[in-house]
Amino acid sequence: MEQVILEDVLAQIRAALEANDLTSASAIIESLRPADQADIFWELDEDEQAVLLPKLNPADAADIFEELYDEDAAEIAVQLPLTTLVRIVNEMEPDEAADLLDDLDPRQADAILAQLEAAHQIKPLIAYPDDTAGGLMTSSFIALQRRMTCAQAIAAIRMWRPDEETIYYLFVTDRLKRLAGVVNLRQLIVAAPSTPVAKIMESDVVYVSADTDQEDCADLMQRYDLLALPVVDENMHLLGVITIDDLVDVIQAEASEDIQRLGGSEPLDRAYLDTSIFAITRKRIGWLFLLFGTATLTAGVMDAYQSILGSVVVLSIFIPMLIGTGGNAGSQTTSTIIRALAVGDVEWVDIWRVWLHELSVGAVMGVLMGLAALTLVYFWIADLSVAVTVAASIFGIVVWSTSAGSLLPLIAHRINIDPTVISGPAMSTLVDATGLFIYFNIARFVLNL
Amino acid sequence: MEQVILEDVLAQIRAALEANDLTSASAIIESLRPADQADIFWELDEDEQAVLLPKLNPADAADIFEELYDEDAAEIAVQLPLTTLVRIVNEMEPDEAADLLDDLDPRQADAILAQLEAAHQIKPLIAYPDDTAGGLMTSSFIALQRRMTCAQAIAAIRMWRPDEETIYYLFVTDRLKRLAGVVNLRQLIVAAPSTPVAKIMESDVVYVSADTDQEDCADLMQRYDLLALPVVDENMHLLGVITIDDLVDVIQAEASEDIQRLGGSEPLDRAYLDTSIFAITRKRIGWLFLLFGTATLTAGVMDAYQSILGSVVVLSIFIPMLIGTGGNAGSQTTSTIIRALAVGDVEWVDIWRVWLHELSVGAVMGVLMGLAALTLVYFWIADLSVAVTVAASIFGIVVWSTSAGSLLPLIAHRINIDPTVISGPAMSTLVDATGLFIYFNIARFVLNL
Numbered sequence: 001m002e003q004v005i006l007e008d009v010l011a012q013i014r015a016a017l018e019a020n021d022l023t024s025a026s027a028i029i030e031s032l033r034p035a036d037q038a039d040i041f042w043e044l045d046e047d048e049q050a051v052l053l054p055k056l057n058p059a060d061a062a063d064i065f066e067e068l069y070d071e072d073a074a075e076i077a078v079q080l081p082l083t084t085l086v087r088i089v090n091e092m093e094p095d096e097a098a099d100l101l102d103d104l105d106p107r108q109a110d111a112i113l114a115q116l117e118a119a120h121q122i123k124p125l126i127a128y129p130d131d132t133a134g135g136l137m138t139s140s141f142i143a144l145q146r147r148m149t150c151a152q153a154i155a156a157i158r159m160w161r162p163d164e165e166t167i168y169y170l171f172v173t174d175r176l177k178r179l180a181g182v183v184n185l186r187q188l189i190v191a192a193p194s195t196p197v198a199k200i201m202e203s204d205v206v207y208v209s210a211d212t213d214q215e216d217c218a219d220l221m222q223r224y225d226l227l228a229l230p231v232v233d234e235n236m237h238l239l240g241v242i243t244i245d246d247l248v249d250v251i252q253a254e255a256s257e258d259i260q261r262l263g264g265s266e267p268l269d270r271a272y273l274d275t276s277i278f279a280i281t282r283k284r285i286g287w288l289f290l291l292f293g294t295a296t297l298t299a300g301v302m303d304a305y306q307s308i309l310g311s312v313v314v315l316s317i318f319i320p321m322l323i324g325t326g327g328n329a330g331s332q333t334t335s336t337i338i339r340a341l342a343v344g345d346v347e348w349v350d351i352w353r354v355w356l357h358e359l360s361v362g363a364v365m366g367v368l369m370g371l372a373a374l375t376l377v378y379f380w381i382a383d384l385s386v387a388v389t390v391a392a393s394i395f396g397i398v399v400w401s402t403s404a405g406s407l408l409p410l411i412a413h414r415i416n417i418d419p420t421v422i423s424g425p426a427m428s429t430l431v432d433a434t435g436l437f438i439y440f441n442i443a444r445f446v447l448n449l
Numbered sequence: 450m451e452q453v454i455l456e457d458v459l460a461q462i463r464a465a466l467e468a469n470d471l472t473s474a475s476a477i478i479e480s481l482r483p484a485d486q487a488d489i490f491w492e493l494d495e496d497e498q499a500v501l502l503p504k505l506n507p508a509d510a511a512d513i514f515e516e517l518y519d520e521d522a523a524e525i526a527v528q529l530p531l532t533t534l535v536r537i538v539n540e541m542e543p544d545e546a547a548d549l550l551d552d553l554d555p556r557q558a559d560a561i562l563a564q565l566e567a568a569h570q571i572k573p574l575i576a577y578p579d580d581t582a583g584g585l586m587t588s589s590f591i592a593l594q595r596r597m598t599c600a601q602a603i604a605a606i607r608m609w610r611p612d613e614e615t616i617y618y619l620f621v622t623d624r625l626k627r628l629a630g631v632v633n634l635r636q637l638i639v640a641a642p643s644t645p646v647a648k649i650m651e652s653d654v655v656y657v658s659a660d661t662d663q664e665d666c667a668d669l670m671q672r673y674d675l676l677a678l679p680v681v682d683e684n685m686h687l688l689g690v691i692t693i694d695d696l697v698d699v700i701q702a703e704a705s706e707d708i709q710r711l712g713g714s715e716p717l718d719r720a721y722l723d724t725s726i727f728a729i730t731r732k733r734i735g736w737l738f739l740l741f742g743t744a745t746l747t748a749g750v751m752d753a754y755q756s757i758l759g760s761v762v763v764l765s766i767f768i769p770m771l772i773g774t775g776g777n778a779g780s781q782t783t784s785t786i787i788r789a790l791a792v793g794d795v796e797w798v799d800i801w802r803v804w805l806h807e808l809s810v811g812a813v814m815g816v817l818m819g820l821a822a823l824t825l826v827y828f829w830i831a832d833l834s835v836a837v838t839v840a841a842s843i844f845g846i847v848v849w850s851t852s853a854g855s856l857l858p859l860i861a862h863r864i865n866i867d868p869t870v871i872s873g874p875a876m877s878t879l880v881d882a883t884g885l886f887i888y889f890n891i892a893r894f895v896l897n898l
Contacts, residue, residue: 033673034673034674035672035673035674154638157635157638157639158638158639168617168634168635168676185617185634185635185638186606186617186634189603189606189607189634189638190606190607221697222697222698222701223484224482224483224484225483225484225694227617227676227693244676244693244697245674247697248670248671248693248696248697248700249671251697251700251701251704252671252700252792255700255704255707255708255788256788256791256792258704258708259704259707259708259711259784259787259788260784260785260788262708262711262712262784263711263780263781263782263783263784263785264777264780264781264784265781265784265785268785271789271794272785272786272789272794272795272803272806273789273794273795273799273802273803273806277806277809277810277813278813280785280806280810281810281813281814284778284781284810284814285814285817287777287781288774288777288778288781288814288818288847289817289818289821291773291774291777292770292774292818292821292822295769295770295773295774296770296825298769298770298773299766299767299769299770299829302765302766302767302768302769303766306762306766309762309765310762313755313758313759316751316758316765316768317748317751317752317755318748318751319751319765319768319769320744320747320748320751320768320769320772320881320882320885321741321744321745321747321748323769323773324740324744324747324772324877324878324881325737325740325741325744327776327877328713328736328737328740328877328878329733329737331712331713332712332713332714332733332736332737333712334712335708335709335711335712335713335714336709336712336714336717336721336729337721338708339704339705339708339709340720340721340722342705342708343701343705345720345721345722346721346722350722353722354721354722357721357722357726357729360726361726361729361730361733364726364727364730365730365733365734365737368734368738369737369738369741372738372741373741376745380748398737428773428776428777428877429773429777432769432773433769436769
């Protein structure tokens with residue numbers, strides 16, 4: 001692969017545009033791979049995009065639309081004349097076209113649909129939510145019939161439009177058009193030409209219904225190493241096919257969501273730098289307020305135990321360190337359990353094993369951290385009873401946050417709340433208040449207050 | 450797909466084993482899909498595994514080994530007699546076999562290699578680190594020659610062992626065996642049989658070298674929607690091929706690593722419940738100690754400003770709330786930027802744009818949170834100057850942690866440290882100390898201390 005330096009290409013296109021040489025500018029774009037085309041195109045100014053897009057080969061323009069974030073594509077589409085847009089959407093994969101139309105104003109979408117060649121294929125796809133099997137699948141696929149021979153099957157594939165999404169699994173239907181099996185292209189080639197498809201097909205097919213969540217589709221495809229997953233209705237009629245490239249995007253998108261939620265923020269809908277300050281704030285401020293609200297709990301605990309702080313002022317010095325350690329221990333646990341849930345290593349039935357596991361880990365870490373705290377505090381302020389108080393509290397806090405941190409994600413998962421939502425910062429905030437409570441009560445006991 | 454209830458299957462196998470009916474037990478396992486086989490097998494006790502494994506069809510045993518976590522597979526392998534193990538490894542994909550041998554004792558690995566059919570294919574793969582292109586690729590692939598016709602190419606594919614990893618992209622080499630192009634199976638079928646392969650192949654191929662990091666391979670395959678990625682040496686000789694199913698596993702593994710690191714823990718090497726308490730503790734305690742060490746900074750700041758806390762005791766009530774909010778705002782930013790870096794939405798050159806973006810978001814959120822704090826504190830303790838102190842501090846802390854939180858991941862990425870490592874808890878701990886510093890100085894100013 002020649003390494004394409006996108007900055008250089010962008011400069012060349014800009015130079016061509018300034019010289020009003022639209023032919024060269026579009027030739028440069030058309031020579032790139034779709035993902036690079038989309039990156040370059042998105043870097044252009046709006047008026048540059050508006051000038052260039054109608055000049056591009058509609059197939060290339062369609063590739064660009066498919067590669068852009070959905071919201072970005074919709075933003076460009078609104079500004080195009082209807083005829084240009086129809087020409088481009090005609091070249092898009094049905095599933096991508098449906099996503100785009102769904103993001104447009106319904107009236108604009110209807111106007112486009114009325115003029116599309118494959119409107120009958122695209123229309124049913126618009127109804128499905130983006131994050132379900134129905135929203136991911138393409139309705140443009142070739143279904144073989146049970147009674148075909150391999151030679152007939154290969155002939156049918158030859159007839160099929162070659163620029164469709166590449167499907168290497170070919171699904172086989174019976175006379176009632178119900179899903180009956182699957183063969184792959186290699187099997188068709190390797191078999192004797194006169195062999196019936198029914199004889200070489202695998203009839204135990206993994207399939208999903210149109211309302212299956214995209215995360216479950218991704219899990220199945222990953223678990224069974226599938227390149228394509230068929231989507232059927234309640235009568236087993238084949239509705240569409242999800243291909244592996246869509247799956248890879250789903251896995252990445254789900255990981256993005258998890259990581260952003262773990263950080264205590266709603267996931268962004270588009271590329272970071274293209275998301276406005278207002279939109280980012282809106283994704284974060286709700287959680288920040290909520291956590292601030294629950295943090296009043298910590299202030300409440302502090303307030304209730306004022307007298308202890310008043311009589312042994314030095315105790316306050318270690319408060320941030322104590323609750324910080326509790327938060328850290330808790331988030332170590334939650335992130336591990338959340339991931340184990342996501343990849344299927346643990347589930348609800350394992351809750352007691354998980355809890356016992358974390359309780360033991362917490363006890364070991366609590367002892368180690370407690371010894372560290374004992375040493376540190378004793379050498380710092382040379383007061384053994386304060387050192388014992390801090391050390392015992394660290395032990396209690398680490399055990400408590402580790403074990404509580406293991407239960408929360410499992411409980412959330414059980415009651416169908418995304419575990420990432422209640423973890424991370426939310427968990428820390430809860431642990432803060434309980435950690436203070438532990439600290440003050442140990443202080444009261446050890447220091448006889 | 451018939452939904453297989455793994456618990457039921459496990460019970461059936463156990464019943465067969467108890468009745469000493471090894472034939473039924475292995476027949477049940479052999480009827481499952483590889484991922485299910487591995488799950489079931491791993492649930493069996495060690496002695497059940499030892500009895501069953503030699504009875505299984507070697508191809509099924511090989512599938513099970515391929516699906517297990519590397520460490521788990523190695524653990525079972527050590528206990529098997531050499532002949533059984535050789536029979537199984539002979540059936541494994543070369544890349545998976547190499548991974549397994551690499552995890553075994555070198556002497557055991559050599560003994561197996563000496564008896565393997567495909568030792569010449571597997572040996573070179575062992576040298577490559579698991580997380581590079583060389584470690585991911587399979588050395589068992591079919592390469593077409595430029596001058597073949599499509600009919601000859603299809604004949605060559607027919608001759609090829611059909612149970613190899615399914616490769617739908619066929620790479621084409623020139624007379625010096627250098628990578629020259631790629632065709633897919635569909636193109637071969639659709640073209641006239643006498644067409645030379647060189648005529649229909651795409652000669653602009655995306656390729657990597659054997660030492661390319663697995664994350665970069667995954668990025669390329671995802672970006673360009675590739676089902677297979679060729680690996681070449683410095684003379685462009687084709688060494689192997691990475692297939693999409695390996696890529697999907699890489700993406701999941703990298704997401705797992707990121708999420709666990711964000712939580713402040715080193716990633717686990719195997720399934721959670723199979724990881725011992727000692728191993729989990731080892732993955733976490735280092736970070737917990739380190740963060741505890743940096744947290745002494747917060748104790749230092751508290752100590753230095755004791756006099757302020759002494760004169761206005763009520764200020765201490767709000768400390769956990771203030772540093773909690775700072776930590777939350779900071780982790781919202783770091784997790785967003787880390788993910789934007791991972792998916793390529795931002796890079797080092799964007800640092801000032803990112804910083805400005807976050808500074809603005811921080812300012813907006815700071816004002817809103819400040820107003821909330823002003824109201825809350827004023828109604829709580831009815832002291833306007835304390836309320837103003839807390840509100841101004843919240844504003845300062847949110848702006849500071851949001852903007853600092855945006856720079857840290859970018860700087861880490863720039864100096865080749867995994868940004869997830871220094872984020873999350875590490876970030877919070879730093880923000881805690883600086884947040885206290887901001888609070889006490891604002892208090893000194895507003896309250897004239």
